Amino acid sequence: MAKQDSDISSENKDQKEALKDYWNDTYKKDISKLNWYEEKPRPSLKLIKMCNLKKDAAILNVGAGATILIDELLKLGYNNVIANDLSANALSKIQERLGENNDKVTWLVDDLTDPKELLTLGEIDLWVDRAVLHFFTEKKEQDTYFQIIKKLVKKEGFVIIAVFNFKTDDESEALPVYRFEQNMLQFKLGPEFKLIEDFNYTFKGPYGDTREYVYTLFQRI
Numbered sequence: 001m002a003k004q005d006s007d008i009s010s011e012n013k014d015q016k017e018a019l020k021d022y023w024n025d026t027y028k029k030d031i032s033k034l035n036w037y038e039e040k041p042r043p044s045l046k047l048i049k050m051c052n053l054k055k056d057a058a059i060l061n062v063g064a065g066a067t068i069l070i071d072e073l074l075k076l077g078y079n080n081v082i083a084n085d086l087s088a089n090a091l092s093k094i095q096e097r098l099g100e101n102n103d104k105v106t107w108l109v110d111d112l113t114d115p116k117e118l119l120t121l122g123e124i125d126l127w128v129d130r131a132v133l134h135f136f137t138e139k140k141e142q143d144t145y146f147q148i149i150k151k152l153v154k155k156e157g158f159v160i161i162a163v164f165n166f167k168t169d170d171e172s173e174a175l176p177v178y179r180f181e182q183n184m185l186q187f188k189l190g191p192e193f194k195l196i197e198d199f200n201y202t203f204k205g206p207y208g209d210t211r212e213y214v215y216t217l218f219q220r221i
């Protein structure tokens with residue numbers, strides 16, 4: 001018997017809830033044991049420095065997880081930082097670390113593939129993603145992600161995307177992943193976004209294993 005629209009929509013909802021539970025459970029661990037844990041997010045900071053932003057620039061870190069990048073941005077004096085993630089547990093790890101400074105950040109639990117709160121934000125100066133987009137393996141999810149960028153990033157604003165490149169072995173990942181090259185990101189962003197910088201980067205995780213990323217910086221023209 002053919003599936004009804006209502007069956008498909010409830011299956012999708014169940015899958016989304018399962019994914020949210022997966023990420024929330026992941027962040028019950030000590031974050032320094034996570035495969036993607038970076039003690040100092042140097043490649044992202046290098047690209048952020050190149051943007052030469054004012055201290056009150058709106059910086060949106062999507063899929064921020066429990067990243068130290070938020071702490072580093074505050075240390076650098078940025079005072080309009082927004083941290084987004086699907087997992088409230090992830091963001092609470094950063095909040096605990098920041099203590100009373102946590103009210104200096106805007107927290108946004110929302111799904112990049114089904115955004116609600118994200119769409120209520122005003123224009124932003126910088127979008128930063130490390131290790132999130134590659135989990136969106138469906139065209140529809142990727143299209144939604146790039147639509148949010150196009151809605152939020154202001155003219156002359158910047159986009160940093162760091163994702164697995166083709167050298168990463170996708171078979172060994174816990175979740176399905178999609179691999180990218182900079183020209184695929186350029187295609188998705190379209191001609192309004194100019195590639196300013198890109199480099200490949202080998203990330204060594206806490207267990208000594210490596211993952212291959214492509215880091216890109218685009219500017220909206």
Ligand SMILES: C[S@@+](CC[C@H](N)C(=O)[O-])C[C@H]1O[C@@H](n2cnc3c(N)ncnc32)[C@H](O)[C@@H]1O
Pocket residue numbers: 023036037038062063064065066067068084085086087090110111112113129130131132135
């Ligand atoms: C590999 S972690 C990277 C975290 C962080 N960017 C870092 O560099 O440490 C991927 C993150 O994406 C988040 N995530 C996964 N799917 C998401 C979605 N649909 N919307 C928002 N965040 C999502 C996860 O909760 C997780 O924190």
